[in-house]
Amino acid sequence: MLGVYVVITIVILCIAYAGVEETMRLFAYLDLQLRYTWVRFRMYLMRRKLEQQLIKDLPDYNKLIKELKKMTEENRDCPTLNWIGRCEKCGATGSMVSMSGVALGIHLTLVSLTLLVLFVTS
Numbered sequence: 001m002l003g004v005y006v007v008i009t010i011v012i013l014c015i016a017y018a019g020v021e022e023t024m025r026l027f028a029y030l031d032l033q034l035r036y037t038w039v040r041f042r043m044y045l046m047r048r049k050l051e052q053q054l055i056k057d058l059p060d061y062n063k064l065i066k067e068l069k070k071m072t073e074e075n076r077d078c079p080t081l082n083w084i085g086r087c088e089k090c091g092a093t094g095s096m097v098s099m100s101g102v103a104l105g106i107h108l109t110l111v112s113l114t115l116l117v118l119f120v121t122s
Contacts, residue, residue: 014023
């Protein structure tokens with residue numbers, strides 16, 4: 001019961017010192033800070049979950065990178081590679097690393113456009 005009296009006294013003193021409008025701004029600020037803290041906590045949990053998933057998937061990605069490097073080294077000397085990195089005669093693929101870079105660039109462009117649209121519409 002004493003806590004309720006202390007809180008009511010603090011609110012009355014805030015109103016008497018700064019006025020009603022400034023006291024409401026103070027409570028709005030405290031509300032926003034509390035919500036922001038909750039969002040930061042949720043982001044921390046999401047980051048931790050993502051890091052655990054990435055650590056779990058890391059061996060698969062390393063294996064894929066080794067396979068792509070091996071394919072690139074095997075087909076580097078093919079003289080008839082076209083602009084997309086595929087041989088017209090034997091069907092071998094070359095320059096897989098640069099192809100994945102192009103695909104990554106396209107993917108990042110699409111993701112950034114999607115985020116821009118979401119940001120503008122919200």
